[in-house]
Each structure stands twice: as structure tokens, then as C-alpha cells.
Amino acid sequence: MTVLKHPDTPPRINSIEADSLNTQERERIHAKSALFAPPEAKLADGRRDLVGLSREELTELLVDIGEKPFRAKQLWHWIYHQGATDFSKMSTIAKPLQTKLAEHFIVGRPSTTLEQTSVDETRKFLFRFRDDQEAETVYIPDRREDRGAVCISSQVGCTLSCTFCHTGTQKLVRNLGSAEIVGQFMAARDSYNEWPSPTGDTPRLLSTIVLMGMGEPLYNYENVAKAMRIIMDGDGIALSRRRITLSTSGVVPMMDRCGDELGINLAISLHAVTNELRDKIVPLNRKYPIEELMAACKRYPAASNSRRITFEYIMLRDVNDSEADARELVRLIKDLPAKVNLIPFNPWPGSDFRPSTKEQLAKFAKIVMDAGFSSPIRTPRGRDILAACGQLKTESERQRKSL
DSSP: OOOOOOOOOOOOOOHHHHHHHHHHHHHHHHHHHHHTOOOOSBOTTSOEEOTTOOHHHHHHHHHHTTOOTTHHHHHHIIIIISOOOOGGGOTTSOHHHHHHHHHHEEOOOOEEEEEEEOTTSOEEEEEEOTTSOEEEEEEEEETTTTEEEEEOOOEESOSSOOTTOSGGGSOOOEEOOHHHHHHHHHHHHHHHTOOSOOOTTOOOSSOEEEEOSSSOGGGGHHHHHHHHHHHHOTTTTOOOGGGEEEEESOOHHHHHHHHHHTOOEEEEEOOOSSHHHHHHHSGGGGTSOHHHHHHHHHHOTTOSSSSOEEEEEEEBTTTTOSHHHHHHHHHHHTTSOEEEEEEEOOOOTTOOOOBOOHHHHHHHHHHHHHTTOOOOBOOOOSGGGTOSTTOOOOTTOOOOOOO
């Protein structure tokens, strides 16, 4: 049984004070992120990919080739609402301009190296980018509501090395660019023929995004934020911020910034309730311990009764699944609008961990629910194609280049 140490309740500080305290740390994170920057979104022939550009950048490129700024709105509609990749199919644009655009630009997608569909209809994509690096994306359908979530990657590999996670055994190669992040969602839509973007109450299969794939999104914040702004833009894909969830292992300085700038839903990969254990299985905890993490959760602007923070908790047999652990989890989140996702451990080759028993899962869940918190036990999806939580890892793993 885990020996519990009850940390003192962290002092509450407001977001302005937190921002001041975290400025230097954010700059350090930004500098380190730059070392793993994605390649330039330009082809060998000099053409530029328009996917992943902000409206302002798109407008500037069009002005550079002698076109009026209003053309950017037309292109935005065709790229992100209609899903068009061929300029000649953009019927509201005159043919001479279609030709001119094709000479200077492309509307790209990652190429699909492998596409697998599980017996439970979960679909996993292995996407290849222009420098031949790869990342995995998963679509998880919910047939009860004819909807589903796209689990998107933010990095090639991962830098966190969480001991229970298959992805964490793959070295970080580089960050994904905004085009590559948006492109995963767009390519998944291609696969399900979900263009143009539905409007109003029209149901869509690809209805939500969860940034829970390969990588730590907050260590690639600039590219993730740019991609999410594109996806939330009302004239294009138009996905509500309430339908986007970012999962972090607890990069505290960037949590404040994400909350202030994006306001999307937050999920915390917690997995342990003491610093002693979390230091071992989630090494990031050594830098941002539980006390700091929980204080950042309390500051998160989008946290409310209608938009609860989700705490993800992998259930590991005889490691973090005792009834004492459950009671300490309740103590940690007692002042937060929160829900807990209990996730059965998904085995992968070479792992020493085992899933909790069904009986222990039920006991743990009951303690959390009796305290007033929703604590569903997540049904594993896509296990047969290694698409379940913690199982993503590209088969074409590459060595990180020396810096």
C-alpha cells in the first residue's frame, strides 16, 4: 500500500502574480522548444503550404503575390470549411487566379503511412510528414451519439518518460508545426468524408479534439495554440473551445498561459497522489510537484461547474490503486470542479506494470463517487491495434539528431 504524505494546502495566488513568477521559466521552456522546432513549411520547389497559417499570415502572402487582402477570406473558407486541397476545385475563384495560386502554394496534408481500424471501430492513423518523421492519431467513435473524438499528437516522440506509457519510451525527435497539428484533424476528416464542415446542429462524427496523443502539448505551446485558434475559427472548421481538451502532465508555467489565451478544457495526467510516487512514475513531478500543480488547477480560468477539470488516473495494480490512494485523491481535488477518469492500464511490450483488478477498480471508483465526483472507469478502445491510452509509439522511431 502506498504511504501517503499529506502536503500542506498550497497558498492561492492570482494569475497576475503567477505570471510574474513564471516568466523566466516560460522563457526557458520557449528556448528549449525552439531546439526541437519543426522544419519550414516549404516544398523543395519553393511553394508554401497554406495550412497552418494564421489569417494575418495568409493575407500577407497573398499581398506579396499582388492579390487583394479579401482573397484570404475566400481561401480560408475553401481550405477549412470545404476541405479543398486542389485550387482548381475552388469554384468562387477565377481560373487565372487558381493557376497563380497553384504556382506559389499548396494546401497540404500529412501522408497516411498506415490506417488501422479496430474491432470496436476505433481508427488509428500513422501520418508521415515532409521530413519523413511520423506520428500517430486516433479517432475514437461514440456510436451512441453518432459522434467521436480525434486524439491528436503534438510532438514526434515525447520528452517526459512516464514509466507506464509506451509513447514515453520513444525519444523526443521534434515538435510538430501548426500545419502538422491541424493537418492530422483534416486528414482524419478526409478519411471519413466529413467535408464541408457541418453548420448549426448538424451532427458530425469528428466532433471533439483531445490533445492526448504523442508528446506534451505544453512543451510545444506556440504551435499547439496556433493550430487550435485555426480550428476554433468560426469561418472554417469552427470547433468550439468547449469541444477541445488539452491534456498535460503538469507544465505549470504554461497552464496559466493556456487558460488565459485559449480557454480550452484542461485534463491533468495525475496518476499518483503523493510526490514520492509521482516523482517515480511521472518524472515531470520533480520539477512541478503536486502542490504547484493543484494550485495551477485552481487558477485555471475555464474551471467551472459546467467545465470541470478532468484528472486522468492510470490504475496500476499494487502501485497507485489502494483505497488510501482514493481517499487522498479526493482530498487533493476537494476544492475543484473536477471529474476523474479512471483508466485501466493498457499493457504494451516490455512493460512491468499490471492492470488493477476489476474489484479494486470498483472500490476505488466508489470512494471517489461517494465524495461527489464523477469517476467513470474508461472502457479501453483500440487495444488490438495498440491505439489505447498510453500505447501510441511510431514503428519508425528515429534517433534524435545531435544538437
